[in-house]
Amino acid sequence: LCKTQISHSSLIQEVTAVSKLREEVQTKALQRLEYEGLAREKAILDPYSKYYKKPTEYAVERFAYFMCSRCSHPYFAGQRRCDAGDDAEKAFSPEDLVCGGCSGADMAQECPKHGKDFMEFKCQFCCTVASWYCWGKTHFCNDCHTKQQKGDYLTKKPKSVFAVCSGADVCALRVKHPHCEEFMLGCAVCRNLASF
DSSP: OOOOOOOOGGGHHHHHHHHHHHHHHHHHHHHHHHHTTOTTOHHHHOTTSTTTTOHHHHHHHHEEEEEOTTTOOEEEEEEGGGGGGSOTTSOOOGGGOOOTTTSSTTTOOOBTTTBTTTEEEBOSSSSSBOOEEETTTEEEOHHHHHHHHTTOOGGGSOGGGSOOOOOTTTOTTOSOOOTTSOOEEEEHHHHHHHTO
């Protein structure tokens, strides 16, 4: 397929929704590129790169966005390279695709300034802030993500093999949280701004 955007006066109604969705994903991908400090990546600055001066194309190619099954908006679902480590034998279920703002009805939140896109979670397997969100359903810290990618599949292990948090007073996160479950910490952008 050529992937060229089509437009014709007789197709306006059909392509308007798709165009709006593409623009929303592109905007979110560029925000994510900035947030992760990747706006000056070599691929964007190198005149010999296919992404030279094309940060939008680079961001859309690097990051995966899925449609949330609850709010019907696209959300950041990790880096595309994480798709290779997904558990292929599991049946795909659209209900599994849930954005950070909608995941966990009891903790669904939205930052009044930054929306749902930068809500921060703990790693599902330890007491660390998650920096990876893979397959649209699993939050990992860097260490746990590396283990998963190297074949030590944490997602296939029972909860009982993971250390239980000793409590908020000694936890690195300084909050009470459930064991090996999704847990939202709040807005990452606000948290980072507050630390300056």
